[in-house]
Amino acid sequence: MSQDTITLPAAADFHLHLRQGEMMRMVTPMVSKGGVSLAYIMPNLSPPISNTDQALAYKKELEQLAPNVTFYMTLYLSPQLTIEEIRKASKAGIAGVKSYPRGVTTNSDGGIENYEVYYPIFKAMEEEGMVLNLHGEIPSDAESDICVMNAEERFLPQLEKLHNAFPKLKIVLEHATSKAAVELVKRLGDTVGCTITVHHLQLIVDDWAGQPHHFCKPVAKYPHDRSALQEVVSSGKLTVFYARFILVKPSNLSLRTGHPRFFLGTDSAPHPRGTKETSCAHAGVFTTPLVLPYLAQIFDSLGCLDKLENFACHFGKAFYGLSQKPEFENATVTLARTSSELVVPNEFHISQDGQPSSLGTVVPFWAGKPLGWQIVKDF
Amino acid sequence: MSQDTITLPAAADFHLHLRQGEMMRMVTPMVSKGGVSLAYIMPNLSPPISNTDQALAYKKELEQLAPNVTFYMTLYLSPQLTIEEIRKASKAGIAGVKSYPRGVTTNSDGGIENYEVYYPIFKAMEEEGMVLNLHGEIPSDAESDICVMNAEERFLPQLEKLHNAFPKLKIVLEHATSKAAVELVKRLGDTVGCTITVHHLQLIVDDWAGQPHHFCKPVAKYPHDRSALQEVVSSGKLTVFYARFILVKPSNLSLRTGHPRFFLGTDSAPHPRGTKETSCAHAGVFTTPLVLPYLAQIFDSLGCLDKLENFACHFGKAFYGLSQKPEFENATVTLARTSSELVVPNEFHISQDGQPSSLGTVVPFWAGKPLGWQIVKDF
Numbered sequence: 001m002s003q004d005t006i007t008l009p010a011a012a013d014f015h016l017h018l019r020q021g022e023m024m025r026m027v028t029p030m031v032s033k034g035g036v037s038l039a040y041i042m043p044n045l046s047p048p049i050s051n052t053d054q055a056l057a058y059k060k061e062l063e064q065l066a067p068n069v070t071f072y073m074t075l076y077l078s079p080q081l082t083i084e085e086i087r088k089a090s091k092a093g094i095a096g097v098k099s100y101p102r103g104v105t106t107n108s109d110g111g112i113e114n115y116e117v118y119y120p121i122f123k124a125m126e127e128e129g130m131v132l133n134l135h136g137e138i139p140s141d142a143e144s145d146i147c148v149m150n151a152e153e154r155f156l157p158q159l160e161k162l163h164n165a166f167p168k169l170k171i172v173l174e175h176a177t178s179k180a181a182v183e184l185v186k187r188l189g190d191t192v193g194c195t196i197t198v199h200h201l202q203l204i205v206d207d208w209a210g211q212p213h214h215f216c217k218p219v220a221k222y223p224h225d226r227s228a229l230q231e232v233v234s235s236g237k238l239t240v241f242y243a244r245f246i247l248v249k250p251s252n253l254s255l256r257t258g259h260p261r262f263f264l265g266t267d268s269a270p271h272p273r274g275t276k277e278t279s280c281a282h283a284g285v286f287t288t289p290l291v292l293p294y295l296a297q298i299f300d301s302l303g304c305l306d307k308l309e310n311f312a313c314h315f316g317k318a319f320y321g322l323s324q325k326p327e328f329e330n331a332t333v334t335l336a337r338t339s340s341e342l343v344v345p346n347e348f349h350i351s352q353d354g355q356p357s358s359l360g361t362v363v364p365f366w367a368g369k370p371l372g373w374q375i376v377k378d379f
Numbered sequence: 380m381s382q383d384t385i386t387l388p389a390a391a392d393f394h395l396h397l398r399q400g401e402m403m404r405m406v407t408p409m410v411s412k413g414g415v416s417l418a419y420i421m422p423n424l425s426p427p428i429s430n431t432d433q434a435l436a437y438k439k440e441l442e443q444l445a446p447n448v449t450f451y452m453t454l455y456l457s458p459q460l461t462i463e464e465i466r467k468a469s470k471a472g473i474a475g476v477k478s479y480p481r482g483v484t485t486n487s488d489g490g491i492e493n494y495e496v497y498y499p500i501f502k503a504m505e506e507e508g509m510v511l512n513l514h515g516e517i518p519s520d521a522e523s524d525i526c527v528m529n530a531e532e533r534f535l536p537q538l539e540k541l542h543n544a545f546p547k548l549k550i551v552l553e554h555a556t557s558k559a560a561v562e563l564v565k566r567l568g569d570t571v572g573c574t575i576t577v578h579h580l581q582l583i584v585d586d587w588a589g590q591p592h593h594f595c596k597p598v599a600k601y602p603h604d605r606s607a608l609q610e611v612v613s614s615g616k617l618t619v620f621y622a623r624f625i626l627v628k629p630s631n632l633s634l635r636t637g638h639p640r641f642f643l644g645t646d647s648a649p650h651p652r653g654t655k656e657t658s659c660a661h662a663g664v665f666t667t668p669l670v671l672p673y674l675a676q677i678f679d680s681l682g683c684l685d686k687l688e689n690f691a692c693h694f695g696k697a698f699y700g701l702s703q704k705p706e707f708e709n710a711t712v713t714l715a716r717t718s719s720e721l722v723v724p725n726e727f728h729i730s731q732d733g734q735p736s737s738l739g740t741v742v743p744f745w746a747g748k749p750l751g752w753q754i755v756k757d758f
Contacts, residue, residue, distance in 0.1 A: 145601060147584050147601055148584055149584050149601065204521065205526050206527050208588070209527050209587070209594060209598055209662075210660035210661070211660070212591070222529070223525070277656050279656060281590070367658070
């Protein structure tokens with residue numbers, strides 16, 4: 001018997017781009033519309049968020065735009081980052097440090113290639129309990145046969161090396177796209193987690209071939225890679241270790257509960273339509289306004305709607321040890337199955353002071369396609 | 380010492396889309412501008428060219444637009460094609476039959492999946508000396524892990540099976556993109572050839588990620604695949620068998636001459652800019668106006684400019700046993716190295732009766748980028 005409604009705690013998105021300026025003002029209020037009440041914010045602004053003061057100023061802007069969302073901030077890993085700044089950031093509640101390989105993603109020109117120079121920083125982060133967030137791709141290099149299709153898999157030895165060097169440092173491999181990544185993260189210890197996006201649960205390489213709104217970094221890969229992502233969120237045994245941290249209702253306790261170190265991080269990354277439908281598209285898929293409806297549809301189609309709550313609401317918070325503002329701890333969202341006439345909006349207008357902005361519109365994931373679930377009660 | 384000019388026979392393009400209507404009228408006169416005097420024309424019009432009369436009518440249109448080009452026509456393989464039509468086509472000088480897998484490329488919805496139903500047709504083609512042109516891709520199928528990245532490799536057993544069933548039938552694997560395809564064609568007998576496009580000698584998967592003007596089917600693949608294509612056109616031993624057919628000057632006879640069964644077929648496929656820079660781009664790269672300048676630049680950068688002539692001018696004609704109109708048999712083209720200021724035009728306007736057309740413009744390969752070679756004497 002298929003389930004027609006589902007009520008779950010407001011979700012936690014452990015990888016989110018909220019941008020700056022007009023785009024930030026449009027996107028940030030949409031976080032809660034998508035059913036998300038805890039958002040872990042990426043630092044790749046221009047200039048990047050590279051110190052505590054910048055992070056806190058940015059957080060303040062976001063909180064004003066979305067007072068019902070609990071924001072956790074990150075710093076951008078660069079040679080300018082000092083051990084003292086890590087201590088200061090930790091005391092200020094900044095939760096992690098994000099590493100981008102040079103040139104791979106938006107505003108990552110100052111990214112890094114050789115992690116050993118950062119070992120003193122990682123040591124300090126380990127001591128402080130801060131999380132290292134890795135964009136796990138090696139820059140393309142034809143000489144070494146590295147391209148967007150294997151850039152993640154070629155990165156994985158770096159992850160293993162880092163984990164071996166800092167076994168107590170919490171490391172999150174962001175937006176995993178490959179079977180190899182899933183297998184490695186499973187094999188590594190309890191301090192290594194992994195975010196999975198909405199769109200990578202749905203797309204393969206064919207879907208971004210000529211389709212710029214499905215183009216992101218890392219790119220979606222082979223069908224067997226997508227299967228590995230789908231399987232890890234829909235199956236697996238809940239270990240006693242994690243069960244202690246997770247508030248699951250008895251009905252949710254089963255042998256197939258997802259994997260506690262694989263959790264939601266949407267990597268939602270809005271770009272104006274004009275920078276997507278052009279000769280050289282920006283990378284990023286925009287899912288923020290409909291995170292939980294998308295996920296309900298995907299999990300439903302996989303026959304594992306009962307696994308959605310752990311993936312979207314519990315596992316990430318348990319891994320990070322983070323919680324929401326007290327008044328939202330018990331916030332819930334109810335989704336209901338919809339008629340087939342409900343479709344994802346074709347675009348969202350970027351406005352400034354209520355007027356249309358020169359930035360135009362942003363096209364969401366699955367624009368114009370039917371969506372089988374909608375939020376009928378938010379928080 | 381680098382060579383600053385090169386004179387070679389007018390080239391032969393053994394895979395070309397010239398479209399219909401306004402687009403045809405724009406593109407067809409560009410064939411000779413690109414240095415090409417023999418063009419082998421694809422039948423995927425709407426409706427497809429499926430019989431002799433259609434092919435001859437289309438040929439006549441093309442000849443009026445480009446009297447200095449020798450056109451060879453093909454039929455579209457479909458269940459409607461009869462043995463009688465094959466005999467008739469052969470007598471009318473139609474050179475080949477093109478097979479598209481269902482749904483893989485432009486206007487291929489009527490394409491095929493199971494070749495055995497066509498065995499009587501192939502037998503007749505073998506007897507008539509007609510060539511079978513294969514778009515070598517299996518339709519994507521997530522259940523079988525088939526996607527655009529491995530669709531060609533997964534097709535290759537079909538090619539081998541066909542060759543074994545019809546060892547005397549000339550078969551051309553069109554627009555090869557993978558190392559596996561190059562290796563298989565090399566391994567098969569002298570009746571199996573392979574076209575290689577301009578753009579697949581240059582692009583990898585990264586180049587069409589978010590870049591619709593580099594998106595085509597089959598898609599460009601890994602760096603090691605591109606290397607295999609580059610190697611097969613730049614190295615290899617000319618066999619005595621083929622040397623008999625090829626008019627090479629003694630200076631061109633060396634141990635590294637390319638491979639006689641790998642030759643130029645541009646698959647140049649113009650689409651209006653509006654159908655490329657959009658949410659779901661059409662597949663195809665447009666190279667017709669600058670075929671020989673592109674190739675000179677690529678072969679020059681590979682250090683094998685002396686291999687260009689065999690690849691672009693001789694091997695294809697020798698494989699097919701085709702020649703140009705007598706008055707163009709000795710036509711030559713001279714290219715010269717250019718200054719760095721010369722760039723590929725940003726677009727070509729599609730005009731109708733001298734007026735701008737509603738179809739807009741077509742963006743050529745490498746638009747706006749410097750081109751190191753230009754044609755200084757055409758035919």
